Amino acid sequence: MSPTAANPPDIGPRLLYRDALLLVIDKPAGLPVHPGPKGGETLTDHLDALRFGLPRRPEVVHRLDRDTSGCLALGRHAKALARLNRLFATKEAEKVYWALVEGGPAADKGSIDLALARRSDDPRSWWMKADPEGDPALTHWRVLGRSPDATWLELRPVTGRTHQLRVHCAAMGFPIRGDAIYGSGSRVGGPGLQLHARKLTLPLYPKKPPVVAEAPVPGHMRAGLAECGLAEGTA
Incomplete structure (x- = not known):
């Protein structure tokens, strides 16, 4: 369900990972990350609740569309943001998405190399x-x-262009279900965009294993993924 002014999301319980540099949260679908021209509630309104004793609130490191749910990284201070920004800029951060698409490709795996x-x-x-x-x-x-x-597709973007996964899937003839811009979905009364940032892997510390965070399957995608074979009880 998308958040509303009368039913705001509680971000604290959606914390997936926390250390001295990094937070990873499970962003709910329907909540914009940054303020837009139309105003309204955004994730920024909730960041003070994620300070955990630090003098400044954390800041978002990368983007997720308003209607995309799942793993979102936040840096806890300036040095953390600089280190995390380098990981994303050098493509060392690994992002894995789950999507439910209309129809689908004939093959079982492949790549989409299309400039945007x-x-x-x-x-x-x-x-x-x-x-x-x-x-x-x-x-x-x-x-x-x-x-x-x-x-049901696993999508691994190598680059991080705006709306990359949505445009790539639509251009290949299998738009993401519920996409009101690039597919045939609707933001009113529909299932919502069926795109979820499932896992984020960040090699943040040179002498330690990468930080891995995984966001649970959101409720608005569970039924469609179950029809495609998602096992009952999968988190």
């Missing part, structure tokens, strides 16, 4: 399109399950 550009010159527009003159964008995908009319 803005649809409009308007700097306020975030809508994207496949464009050979755009910025390089690469996504690896693997089929995790199928139903008669949908496919």
